[in-house]
Amino acid sequence: MNSFKIMDEKNNLGFRLRHRKELINHRSKVVDTSFILSLVGIICNVVHYELVFGDVIINDGPASTVLRIITTITTCFLVISIIMYNLIGIRLQLVTTGLDNWKLVINSNIIVKTLLEIIICSIHPIPYGNFTMPMLVLNPDTLIYETHQVPINAILSVLMFLRIYIVGRFLVEHSGLFGDTTVQSLGALSKVNINAKFVFKALMSTMPGTVLTCILVTTLIVNSWGLRVCEYYSFENSTVESPAGSYLSALWLIAVTFLTLGYGDIVPYSVCGRFFAITTGMMGVGIMALCVAVLAKQLEQTRSEKYVHTFVQQIHMDKIRRNAAADVVKQSMLIQRLRKLGYKHASTEVIHHRRKLISAIHEMNKSSDEKYRLHDNVVGIVEIAKGVTEVCGMVEIIKNNQDNVNKRLENLETSSTNIQKQLYEIRNVLQTNIRL
Missing domain, CATH: 1.20.20 (F1FO ATP Synthase)
Structure with a gap:
């Protein structure tokens, strides 16, 4: 009896809504924690390499090791928070659908997504050791590809910026559209998923300039730093120096590539740097297309x-x-x-x-x-919709009038039938009296 009572309580709509609200609040706290841990790890990593580039600290020295250990600790807690986030997501699906077994809601997409997030957030420099790996680098003088030994920690430091997607998740989680109960209810009734894609489209409709500016600035800063690290360590033990080895040169190269200008005064020579240049060019084409679309929409007459x-x-x-x-x-x-x-x-x-x-x-x-x-x-879509509405209203009025006329005709037929019956009865009575 007690087990049935517990099941009835869990199937209660009020209990499910209350439990769902608690899970959403808990997930919001987990996202905040993930956001802080990811930023702390990235900042420690950037500070470490900037101090190494400026010859303030020695690579693999005590200060360098401390910064790497801090990055490792934040990465471990970040992975735990990512696992908690996905578990809360599964529990939310159970509460929303009213099911009682997690095997009914989990699928291959959720498993792959969780594993991919764990792998991305696990990437960080190794605290101890200075391992290297071979990488092809184009010699600026001979224009021949050579094999240089590049530190693995440099590659891992660049790949750490993949966890920047957590910033977007943080913004979506704390947006008014995603957390508003009314919007969630309307989305459920209209069969519209209130997710990150919906929030991004809404922000592009309300504040397109701010969104595109943030994406532009983030792309320039992250890709410039990644390109600089790639070029610096690719020519670390070489007598040749890369033109994009400084941050200002890398920023100039990324900006020129992003705007699809390509002056050719500074070019990347490492495979990693060229990958950043190609990625920046593709992002530049996409964002410029969005800018043109937004500008055309803003210039359109009301x-x-x-x-x-x-x-x-x-x-x-x-x-x-x-x-x-x-x-x-x-x-x-x-x-x-x-x-x-x-x-x-x-x-x-x-x-x-x-x-x-x-x-x-x-x-x-x-x-x-x-x-x-x-x-x-x-005559636009609004006018056509207005005209269709007016025509539908007129058709409805005509239909109502026709129904009223039909009812009156039926009443008249009924009344005429009753009159005929009464006249027939009166005639019969008169004939009877006359005979008597």
Whole structure:
């Protein structure tokens, strides 16, 4: 009996909603923790390499080891928070669907997504040791690919920036659309998934400039630093120095590549650096296309502006049509006058006025067509929807009136039938009385 009572309580809608709210709040705290841990790990890693680049600390020295250990500790806690986030997501699906077994909601997509997140968030420099790996590097002097030994920690430090996706998850989790109960309810009723894609589209509709600027700045900073690390360590033990070995040069190269300019004054020579250049170029093309679309949408006239502009153009077309009609009358009268004065039909004066008459008629017809075209362009989706609504309303009114008329006709038929019956009964009674 107690087990059935517990099951009924869990199937209760109020209990499920309350439990779902608690899980959402818990997930929000886990996302905050993941956000802080990921930023701390990235900042420690960047500070470590900047101090090494500036010869402030020695690579693999005590300070370097401490910073790497801090990065490792934050990475371990980050992986735990990622696992907790995905477990809370499974529990949320159980509460939302009303199921009682996690095997019913879990699938291969959730498993692959969780494992991929764990792998991405696990990437960090190794605390101890200075392991290297061979990498192809193009020699700037001979233009021949050579094999250089590059530290594995440098590659892992660049790959650490893959965990920056947690920043987007943090922004989505704390957005008003994602956390609003009303939006979630409307999405459930309309069968719309209120997820990161929905929030991104909403932000692109409300504040496109801010979103694109943040993406642009993040791309420039992250890719520039990654390119600099790749170029620096690719030529660390070489007599040749890479032109993109400094941060300012790498930033210039990334900016030029992002804008698809490609001056060619600074080029990457390592395979890793060229990968960053290709990625930056592809992102630049995509973001520039989004910028053009946003700009075109912002420059588009509103309904009110379109109505005013079209009204002014129609007045201008009416004015041209009136002037053209006046020219038609004027030239016709001049031609008629010249014919009365004895000028022939093929004379120079008559042909001159006839040309003006044809030109005025053409201008009048052209202005009329332009006015009708402007009138057709004013009719948009909103006006069509409004017209369809009005027609549906009129059809509904006509249908109601027809139903009322049919009911009245039925009442009249019933009344006439009753009158006929009464008259028949009266006739029978009168005949009976007469016989008596």
